[in-house]
Every structure is written in structure tokens, then in C-alpha cells.
Amino acid sequence: MLLPAHDYVKPRTLEEGLGVLSRSGAAVRLLGGGTDVTFNMRNRLMQPAVLLSIRELPELLGVEEWPDGSLRIGAACRLADLAAHQAVNSRHPALAAAFKAVASSHVRNMATLGGNLNLDTRCWYANQTQEWRAAKGGCLKTGVDACHVVASVKTCVAINNADTPPALIALDATITLASAGGRRTLRLADYYRADGVTHTVRRTDEVLTEVIVPPTPDRLVFIKDTARLGIDFAYGTIAARRAADGRTRLVLGSLGPAPVVLRRAAVIATQRGLADTHIEEAAEAAREDLGVVSNLYTPAAYKRDLARELVRRALTALRDMP
Amino acid sequence: MSPKPLLRLTVNGDALELLVSPQQTLLDVIRDQVGLMGTKEGCTTGSCGVCTINNARGEAILSCLTPALEWDGQSITTIEGLERLGDLDAIQKSFVHYHAVQCGFCTPGVIMSAKAVLNRHPRPTDEQINDGMAGVICRCTGHIKVKEAIREAHAFAADPAAKP
Numbered sequence A: 001m002l003l004p005a006h007d008y009v010k011p012r013t014l015e016e017g018l019g020v021l022s023r024s025g026a027a028v029r030l031l032g033g034g035t036d037v038t039f040n041m042r043n044r045l046m047q048p049a050v051l052l053s054i055r056e057l058p059e060l061l062g063v064e065e066w067p068d069g070s071l072r073i074g075a076a077c078r079l080a081d082l083a084a085h086q087a088v089n090s091r092h093p094a095l096a097a098a099f100k101a102v103a104s105s106h107v108r109n110m111a112t113l114g115g116n117l118n119l120d121t122r123c124w125y126a127n128q129t130q131e132w133r134a135a136k137g138g139c140l141k142t143g144v145d146a147c148h149v150v151a152s153v154k155t156c157v158a159i160n161n162a163d164t165p166p167a168l169i170a171l172d173a174t175i176t177l178a179s180a181g182g183r184r185t186l187r188l189a190d191y192y193r194a195d196g197v198t199h200t201v202r203r204t205d206e207v208l209t210e211v212i213v214p215p216t217p218d219r220l221v222f223i224k225d226t227a228r229l230g231i232d233f234a235y236g237t238i239a240a241r242r243a244a245d246g247r248t249r250l251v252l253g254s255l256g257p258a259p260v261v262l263r264r265a266a267v268i269a270t271q272r273g274l275a276d277t278h279i280e281e282a283a284e285a286a287r288e289d290l291g292v293v294s295n296l297y298t299p300a301a302y303k304r305d306l307a308r309e310l311v312r313r314a315l316t317a318l319r320d321m322p
Numbered sequence B: 001m002s003p004k005p006l007l008r009l010t011v012n013g014d015a016l017e018l019l020v021s022p023q024q025t026l027l028d029v030i031r032d033q034v035g036l037m038g039t040k041e042g043c044t045t046g047s048c049g050v051c052t053i054n055n056a057r058g059e060a061i062l063s064c065l066t067p068a069l070e071w072d073g074q075s076i077t078t079i080e081g082l083e084r085l086g087d088l089d090a091i092q093k094s095f096v097h098y099h100a101v102q103c104g105f106c107t108p109g110v111i112m113s114a115k116a117v118l119n120r121h122p123r124p125t126d127e128q129i130n131d132g133m134a135g136v137i138c139r140c141t142g143h144i145k146v147k148e149a150i151r152e153a154h155a156f157a158a159d160p161a162a163k164p
């Protein structure tokens, strides 16, 4: 099936692209690797007037190692290149694992980091063909005041299913958003909103240009649970980080409209340590605290149990790391 | 709507200039305009891999998930580009030898995925084969013979001794 009618624009410079965005941002869809956009356009979930191709903009490319030990990763870098990148692997092997966890090698050869960080939220109702959706009528995501997943909700519960945000949030990564008016820097942790319709704080005139990952001596693990590793979207992911003094951070992915930073479980692991009983306690706290609803693949009760299991496995892995 | 833009695309070594619509994916252009029917349309969701072709770096990419105009100035290889003057590529010979084919529908995508694996790893390990082939699915002959054909493809290279 043909894509919906639109104009294709490929700016030669970032400034030229930002000009297009400042004039008509709301009608523009940024095109990274296109592995999500092409799919959603075919299903008429996205019908932009303009596709703005950004994957070859020099400002969005390249990995740099800064003197302070930070990594600067251009938003248009391909996940395949990042997963294999020497500096990424030597500094943050768990981050490399998260890059490698996305979809298949075919998809990673096309997909960009910026596209993954901005991946549209997904849902068992919305991510269907136009005909399938039409049989039930529209939903919050298509501007209709209805949800076919949880009848009572007023805010979209589609899931942030991207694999790379949890590890980058755990690493305290920051992002740069560029617009014709200037640049702003944001913690990735503050980028997401728990609303499946407007799931980031990006303005329509902005482009995510780069991700900065500060150096750290802390341990980091990343775990993805899914049906078939090697192609499938996650049922749930976790990134867990622990400093030498015991400070622990836990970030879940794919279990709600935004990545979830687990507070109580992290405090338990930080203050009591990682003996088996405390790991159980932290894992149980994660299960209790996760305010999830049924959507995409698994029911709410399964999601809570999965949160517990992911915390249990991640803390055990952190403890047992050489 | 603006007039149809020009797409300059090198397909299997032939430099082409095509008037395309932004609405066409690379797969649409390969099949409907260039007329090469080897590359198949399967799920159109990126899950089956039968639309796989190789980019200029010899990597596997999904032609159904990318707008054609993204490929202006690029060079691609489809299944039709592997054979040279009647002589099949080593991976094709290996598929014939190990009979890694049943109905044949997925075979072009499977072979272009396998070709990408061999471009990077002339003697691939099982892990490298699994990683490179996870994105393409055969619903009838299964994956065992396919893996065997990829693992042994080096034996069919024109000059096996010259390969690492």
C-alpha cells in the first residue's frame, strides 16, 4: 500500500531543516531511519504534510569522546553502528547491549538513536491497520475521546516500547534539542511524559540532535524480556546502576507510557544492600509500586510480576558482576 | 502536490533515473518501476524480512520500511544482482546444494540477509548467522538447512583459498 500523500524534504544543513520546522513544525514528521515512521504512515497512524529527512545531517552524526570522558552521540547514528562502537562497548557495555537489543540486525542497520528515543508509543488497539481500527472507532491517539484498552481513562495508556531510554536514563544522559530559536539541554529522564499521545516534551519546532553520556565508574546492567530476542519488542526492560557506595538506581522500560524510575525499590537496595532477602524486598516493592494497566501483549498482573522479576534479576546481576 | 521528484538510484550496478512519488517505498520502486520482482512484499511491518536487499555497504536493510526518496544517490543490490553472466553467487550455489529452499517465496530475502552476513564474516559463527538471520522468517523449509548453507557457503566461493 502506498504511503499517504506528502512532500518529502531533505535539508542539507540543520539550520535549513530547523527553518522548515519553525515555519510548519506541526505538519512535519521527522524521518530518521524510518522503521517506525514508514510503518505508521502505511497504517495511516501518521499522515504528515511533510516528511523531513534528517538522517544524513552532519550535526546529527558521529560519536565523540570528550576530554572529561563523556560520550557525545549524534542522534542520527545508526543503532547497528552504536552497538558495535568501540568506545560505547568499552565504556558502557550494558548500553551497547541495549542498542543491540532493538529489533533485528536488519532494523538496526536502518534505525537511528534519535528515532528510538522518540519512538511513538504503542498499543494493541492503535497499532493495527486502518480498517481494523475503523471497526472500533477512533481513540485518544486519533483525537477521539475514547480508549479501547481501559474504558475509563482520559489519558492515553499506549506504551513507550523503546529499548534504549532506560539505560540512558540510568546513566544520567542529557539530550540537546535544537530549534531555530536556539538550543536547550535536558536530562533524558525529564524528556518523557506518561501520556501516550504526547509522550515527550519536544516542541514541534525542535529536533533532538545529540545525546551526552557522562562517564561513570558505576556498574550497569540491562535486561530485556521478550518472546524472541532478535526481533521482538520488549515485554519489559530494566536498567540498573550501582555505585561503589551502594547507591542504586532502577529504571523500567516498556511497562507504561513512559520509562519508570523505581524509587522505593532503589532505596531498599541502596540502604539495605544486596543480600537475597533484601533483593526480594526490593523486587516486591517494585511489584507493588508499578501502577500499570493492561496493554500490548500482557495483562497488568503479569506486568507487575515482570517488574518484580526484572528487579530481582538485575540486582542479582549487579551483585554478582566481577 | 509538487511535480514528481527525480530519484537517482544505482540498482545492481545500473545507474537509473526514475520519476517517483514520495508515496512509494524503496520496495515499490524496485518492483513496480525498475521491474525487478525478486524482492518480495511480505508483512510490510518489518517482521518477515522477505523484502531484504543490500545497501552500498553490503548490509541487509528492509526495502518496505523506507521511503524511496531516502535512497537518492545511493546504490543497492537486489537478489537479481548476485548472479554474474549466468554464474550464481557462492551463497546461491550453497542454497542449491543444501536445498535450503522449499516454496521459495522468502528465498530472495533470506539470501540477501545471508549475503550480508557473509560480506562481514566470510566464515560466520553460529552466533553471527543467528544475529544476521533473526530478522527474516521462512514458514516452510525451516531454518536448519538455511544455516547449513550459510555456514558452508565459503566452499562455493570462486577461489576458496583466497578467502580468509
Ligand SMILES: Cc1cc2nc3c(=O)[nH]c(=O)nc-3n(C[C@H](O)[C@H](O)[C@H](O)COP(=O)(O)OP(=O)(O)OC[C@H]3O[C@@H](n4cnc5c(N)ncnc54)[C@H](O)[C@@H]3O)c2cc1C
Pocket: A029, A030, A031, A032, A033, A034, A035, A036, A037, A038, A039, A054, A075, A076, A079, A101, A102, A103, A104, A107, A110, A111, A112, A113, A114, A115, A116, A117, A118, A119, A120, A161, A162, A163, A164, A202, A206, A207, A208, A209, A231, A232, A233, A234, B045, B046, B047
Ligand atoms: C520488526 C520491528 C521490530 C522492532 N523491535 C523493536 C525493539 O525490539 N525495540 C525497540 O526499541 N524498537 C523496536 N522497533 C521500533 C523501531 O524500529 C526502533 O525503535 C527504531 O530505533 C526507530 O528508529 P528510526 O530511526 O527508524 O525511527 P523513525 O521511524 O525514523 O522515527 C521514529 C519517531 O522518532 C521521531 N524522530 C526521529 N529522529 C528524531 C530526532 N532526531 N529528533 C526528534 N524526533 C525524532 C520521528 O519523527 C518518529 O516520530 C521495531 C520495529 C520493527 C519494524
